[in-house]
Amino acid sequence: MTASWRFSTLADRHRAMGSDLEDWSGMGTAWTYDKDQTEEYMAIRTKAGFMDVSGLKKVHIVGPHASHVIDRATTRNVEKIKPGRSTYACMLNDDGKFVDDCVIYRMGPNSWMVVHGSGQGHEQLTMAAQGRDVDIRFDDNLHDISLQGPLAVDFLEKQGVPGIRDVVYFSHIHTTLFDKPVTISRTGYTGERGYEIFCRGQDAPHIWDNLVEKGAPMGIIPTRFTTLDLLRAESYLLFFPYDNSEIYPFENEKCGDTLWELGLDFTVSPGKTGFRGAEEHYRLKGKERFKIYGVKLEGTEPAEEGAPLLRDGKQVGVVTIGMYSPLNEHNVGIARMPVDCAEPGVPLTVKNSTGEIPCVAAEMPFHDPEKKRRTAKG
Secondary structure, eight states: OOOOSBOOTTHHHHHHTTOOOEEETTEEEOOOOSSOHHHHHHHHHHSOEEEEOTTSEEEEEESTTHHHHHHHHSSSOGGGOOTTBEEEEEEEOTTSOEEEEEEEEEEETTEEEEEEOSSSHHHHHHHHTTTSSOEEEEOSSEEEEEEESTTHHHHHHHTTOTTGGGOOTTBEEEEEETTEEEEEESOOSSSSSEEEEEEETTTHHHHHHHHHHHHGGGTOEEOOTTHHHHHHHHHTOOOTTTTSTTTSOOTTSOSOOOHHHHTOGGGSOTTOOOSTTHHHHHHTTTOOSOEEEEEEESSSOOOOTTEEEEETTEEEEEEEEEEEETTTTEEEEEEEEOGGGOSTTOEEEEEETTEEEEEEEEOSOSSSTTOTTTTOOO
16 A cells, blocks of 8 residues: 555444455555455345445535635535535536545535545635635544445434435435434435545544444445446546546647536536636537537446447547446447547447456446435425
8 A cells, every 4th residue: 555644434434345455546445455346236135234435535615704705615506505515516627627525514694615636626715715814624534434325324324313304415414313313415426325424533443333233134335436437427427537648638728627527517617707717618618529428338248447438449449447237238438539429329449457448438427327215305
């Protein structure tokens, strides 16, 4: 493991399950366990599973100018977010290019939490806060255990979490779980109905152990962080920088992708201006150099990460992540491809190290395309 500067209090639990704790965003994270990863995927899709996603960075923004800071740093009109609700947003640089995504939580009138990944989210917020009446605090004690899957709500209700069925998609409540104070958010990164359990670092082992013990009778199991790759590939969930030009650079161009290219332009609130990179964002509409789009392969051998994507024998793109689902019986992936290839049914070929696999361009998401599972009520 590379040298980490952030540490999960669940590290010993991950080591006991065979993880070497690979570094992600400065934190030792469970990329591997000594068990079948397909079992973890099936648990989340059919029952539920939980994972330690504490490597996500939690930033508190508090004060009279808090909303102005977030408004400047992100693509969303934050004043429309009510306390107890949240939204998914992006952050851009001055060139109008994507540098991070995040979930914005409104905790109160002048109190917010922004949760982001391994991009420049914290730096963006700090930059926007200069000269403002606001406090920004990076909170590495706050841990995040993600409980995802169709049985997650039944489990939490069984543990006595009041009103859990009334917690709608992208909302959160402050409550207790296993007698510990938590914030439970109806969010996740799996394409399933799920919840993120934010807790103190000192409480995380107690909550984790209870999830292991009390979840087992319902088939709810701990899962590794990288099982998210299987889930996100069929649910159209991008993971910076692994789908971006930071990994797959343009020739003779600096890194950076537009929201139009990534299919994330929906994160810009209608008519919003004044956020960093706004002018360039709007100017770049219709100037896409590529598109993020899906591929559907023949057979059961998944596309390798970074596999060349061919059209008529010539490389035109790259597959950033692929997976075969024994549940849905499809072999799918997320790819970077030319705009004229990003149409349903366009014939292409994936060039794995083992040989070439015919495929076609296909719309995403492949799993639950109407997103009814993640947004279900009651």
